Amino acid sequence: xxxxxxxxxxxxxxxxxxxxxxxxxxxxxxxxxxxxxxxxxxxxxxxxxxxxxxxxxxxxxxxxxxxxxxxxxxxxxxxxxxxxxxxxxxxxxxxxxxxxxxxxxxxxxxxxxxxxxxxxxxxxxxxxxxxxxxxxxxxxxxxxxxxxxxxxxxxxxxxxxxxxxxxxxxxxxxxxxxxxxxxxxxxxxxxxxxxxxxxxxxxxxxxxxxxxxxxxxxxxxxxxxxxxxxxxxxxxxxxxxxxxxxxxxxxxxxxxxxxxxxxxxxxxxxxxxxxxxxxxxxxxxxxxxxxxxxxxxxxxxxxxxxxxxxxxx
Amino acid sequence: xxxxxxxxxxxxxxxxxxxxxxxxxxxxxxxxxxxxxxxxxxxxxxxxxxxxxxxxxxxxxxxxxxxxxxxxxxxxxxxxxxxxxxxxxxxxxxxxxxxxxxxxxxxxxxxxxxxxxxxxxxxxxxxxxxxxxxxxxxxxxxxxxxxxxxxxxxxxxxxxxxxxxxxxxxxxxxxxxxxxxxxxxxxxxxxxxxxxxxxxxxxxxxxxxxxxxxxxxxxxxxxxxxxx
Numbered sequence: 250x251x252x253x254x255x256x257x258x259x260x261x262x263x264x265x266x267x268x269x270x271x272x273x274x275x276x277x278x279x280x281x282x283x284x285x286x287x288x289x290x291x292x293x294x295x296x297x298x299x300x301x302x303x304x305x306x307x308x309x310x311x312x313x314x315x316x317x318x319x320x321x322x323x324x325x326x327x328x329x330x331x332x333x334x335x336x337x338x339x340x341x342x343x344x345x346x347x348x349x350x351x352x353x354x355x356x357x358x359x360x361x362x363x364x365x366x367x368x369x370x371x372x373x374x375x376x377x378x379x380x381x382x383x384x385x386x387x388x389x390x391x392x393x394x395x396x397x398x399x400x401x402x403x404x405x406x407x408x409x410x411x412x413x414x415x416x417x418x419x420x421x422x423x424x425x426x427x428x429x430x431x432x433x434x435x436x437x438x439x440x441x442x443x444x445x446x447x448x449x450x451x452x453x454x455x456x457x458x459x460x461x462x463x464x465x466x467x468x469x470x471x472x473x474x475x476x477x478x479x480x481x482x483x484x485x486x487x488x489x490x491x492x493x494x495x496x497x498x499x500x501x502x503x504x505x506x507x508x509x510x511x512x513x514x515x516x517x518x519x520x521x522x523x524x525x526x527x528x529x530x531x532x533x534x535x536x537x538x539x540x541x542x543x544x545x546x547x548x549x550x551x552x553x554x555x556x557x558x559x560x561x562x
Numbered sequence: 563x564x565x566x567x568x569x570x571x572x573x574x575x576x577x578x579x580x581x582x583x584x585x586x587x588x589x590x591x592x593x594x595x596x597x598x599x600x601x602x603x604x605x606x607x608x609x610x611x612x613x614x615x616x617x618x619x620x621x622x623x624x625x626x627x628x629x630x631x632x633x634x635x636x637x638x639x640x641x642x643x644x645x646x647x648x649x650x651x652x653x654x655x656x657x658x659x660x661x662x663x664x665x666x667x668x669x670x671x672x673x674x675x676x677x678x679x680x681x682x683x684x685x686x687x688x689x690x691x692x693x694x695x696x697x698x699x700x701x702x703x704x705x706x707x708x709x710x711x712x713x714x715x716x717x718x719x720x721x722x723x724x725x726x727x728x729x730x731x732x733x734x735x736x737x738x739x740x741x742x743x744x745x746x747x748x749x750x751x752x753x754x755x756x757x758x759x760x761x762x763x764x765x766x767x768x769x770x771x772x773x774x775x776x777x778x779x780x781x782x783x784x785x786x787x788x789x790x
Contacts, residue, residue: 423574425581432585546665547592550672551585557679558581 252503257331257341264330267516268480269293271487271523278527293480297473305469310370318365319467319474325358326481333488334412336511338499347406348396351489352389355441355482359385362463362475369466373455377462380538384447384459387545388440394552395433398426399493401559408493415496429555431494436548438490438526440541442483445530447541457535484519491518572620576613576742580704583609583738584675587711587731591671592664594657596724600645603727607637610734613701614741625749626741632756633737641730641763648723648767652774660718667718671711678707701742708735720781722770726763733759 273290280287307315329351331342346354363381366374400406403414440447443460452458453465464475492499498514500507536544566572586606593599611633618626660667682703712732716725737755777784 423578425577428578428581429585543592543664543668546668547588550588550668553672554584554588554675557676 300473321361366463391548705739
């Protein structure tokens with residue numbers, strides 16, 4: 250029991266500390282690739298620190314939902330973070346839920362964010378919510394199919410079991426089903442974290458923004474909570490991607506040496522994935538909103554093919 | 563014995579490349595730009611040549627190397643250059659306008675892949691063990707899917723040039739089926755097929771150019787109109 254508590258606290262701290270860093274790394278790398286100097290990799294920490302100490306402006310029309318939304322976004326993200334194996338194969342709260350809990354807790358957070366955006370009463374909020382919901386409705390089945398592909402070969406939807414199963418088979422990540430599922434989940438990651446072919450995280454142009462449109466009315470600590478929650482969510486999705494498909498170096502025991510190896514390899518894999526995301530973001534132009542379903546239907550078909558090919562190959 | 567001499571490893575690589583070929587075929591269905599489409603076709607053919615090489619290596623069938631080299635020469639280098647020149651010459655609009663919109667096309671392509679798998683399943687009778695003879699048996703499913711999706715692309719597209727492209731990717735499926743099932747047809751047959759393909763591409767290229775000259779469009783649905 251105390252071990253579970255310790256593991257939870259450890260992972261919680263890790264989750265909250267690393268997530269802004271990863272956002273910072275992505276931003277800096279992107280700036281460098283565009284031959285700008287860009288902010289330092291610790292800029293998100295400074296932003297969060299500043300936002301947390303600022304005064305809030307709350308719209309007159311807002312009800313309690315406006316205040317509940319940031320807390321729900323943050324809480325669901327953190328809770329999901331404890332369900333996903335990060336540096337040990339055992340997630341602290343893996344007894345309480347598996348893949349389905351992960352997907353739908355994230356869905357709950359998104360639902361509250363959309364409600365909060367509507368509650369603020371500005372037209373941008375409604376616009377952002379409707380776009381976000383459209384995209385997530387299309388991304389969700391693709392994500393389910395991709396994760397079920399992996400869950401199928403472990404015959405469990407519990408993420409710790411899935412990861413343990415994956416460690417056993419050394420060449421498994423070369424199997425076509427795994428590659429297809431990885432590609433599908435990668436597209437979902439891009440869509441869910443609002444990265445460039447789908448959404449531009451650095452824009453406030455009303456024609457194109459999705460995530461930014463929803464949080465336009467938020468300020469101060471609420472904005473900090475949402476931004477932090479979004480960073481944690483991004484970290485969770487990246488963790489899912491690297492640990493399910495490439496579980497190298499995950500520690501299976503609780504001792505200092507294997508934890509250190511786990512930490513090191515986890516960070517290395519995260520940075521590699523971040524570089525991949527940055528490359529995708531710099532080499533692509535943002536899609537028109539009506540083209541986004543095409544991209545997500547590709548993800549869906551890839552996920553479906555992955556699932557079929559586990560039965561046949 | 564090195565790890566790459568293990569037939570298991572070869573099997574894995576072939577399966578992986580076959581899956582990538584399939585993904586590229588679906589990418590071709592979803593792709594809107596003509597030039598990108600031609601390049602995706604070139605990449606697909608390159609992977610095909612790699613598969614042929616791998617099969618040749620593990621089955622000690624040197625004549626497949628020649629087929630692979632021909633694939634590389636004709637389908638990866640010659641045909642794409644020819645088609646890109648044609649595109650530049652006739653100055654058509656770059657965008658492909660499929661009859662069915664892209665998301666539905668992609669879903670149909672996914673469905674056709676499933677049909678391909680179901681059909682291939684009936685051909686597959688698991689034999690004793692994993693002797694090198696069973697190498698790449700599961701590429702048959704991919705080959706049939708390539709074939710079906712190629713047919714679908716031909717139906718789905720209006721412009722003559724994109725239909726030629728679809729025909730070529732369909733032929734890729736045939737080639738894949740031939741090398742994965744029989745470990746290569748006799749060399750003379752392969753040579754015949756390649757020259758056939760080359761001539762077909764050139765003739766079709768000229769034909770496309772003429773259609774464009776006569777009708778001011780490559781839309782084949784306009785070919786119904788008679789002109790004296």
